[in-house]
């Protein structure tokens with residue numbers, strides 16, 4: 001089985017990926033959260049940093065582009081090829097309102113002729129091999145068969161499927177039986193994504209879909225950064241490892257960002273996921289969320305690591 005780290009904008013940026021790869025080596029791929037090619041300079045400062053080869057040295061990363069314009073995709077892909085990348089991923093899954101209303105991400109799934117025109121041009125002219133990350137449709141999973149018929153006309157390197165429709169956002173039961181359609185006679189490898197949050201969930205998935213050889217993990221892997229190591233070796237994440245991972249991220253964010261507020265903002269985003277590993281930690285988590293100063297934050301973190309037991313079968317995100 002190959003394990004991919006899902007792109008998560010605002011969570012799995014270059015600093016996070018670097019520290020994760022050092023603390024928990026062995027991921028097959030990390031997908032860079034979407035880069036949005038723009039008029040003129042193509043990538044803004046943030047996007048340039050994210051795909052800077054120096055920032056990703058020694059880490060198997062795949063950049064992802066979010067656009068509904070073939071010319072912008074092709075310009076982005078050319079720049080990525082110049083930087084030495086060997087593949088690019090097209091985002092057809094993002095359900096955020098601000099993205100969808102601009103006809104990007106999963107917004108593109110609503111207009112198949114427009115999507116076809118985009119893919120025709122991309123696949124005719126891309127300087128890099130292209131993979132796609134998609135949802136099953138916009139409103140209904142019955143849309144998936146038409147989408148698949150369209151994708152099958154192109155030489156994708158792989159199709160990554162988040163088994164939900166746009167309307168689901170990130171909640172509700174994943175639609176695994178509809179995902180199955182992607183596997184019948186697929187001309188390219190298919191990667192599954194959605195709600196693989198624990199070793200038990202991953203093993204159950206492998207039992208139900210033995211023919212799937214690639215899975216992409218997002219929130220479950222952010223919550224338990226040692227999840228893939230446990231699946232591969234049986235060695236579960238320890239409290240000490242999570243503490244070390246936390247401390248390294250915290251130190252690096254402090255070195256990079258100015259002001260407690262910015263640093264705490266990043267760390268609170270991570271705690272939203274990590275806290276699932278600490279059942280019964282509501283009070284301590286509240287203290288983290290409320291912390292405005294470094295000292296309050298550090299005290300609350302200390303309390304969690306010292307007093308709350310860690311479980312690698314995470315509960316749901318709060």
Ligand SMILES: Cc1cc2nc3c(=O)[nH]c(=O)nc-3n(C[C@H](O)[C@H](O)[C@H](O)COP(=O)(O)O)c2cc1C
Nearest residue numbers: 006007008009033034091162194195196217218219
């Ligand atoms: C905060 C957040 C940011 C995300 N950013 C991206 C992104 O940049 N590109 C993308 O294709 N998907 C993005 N996703 C979707 C994830 O890659 C993944 O498909 C989703 O979380 C479902 O997988 P999971 O259940 O394993 O978390 C994001 C999801 C979350 C929650």
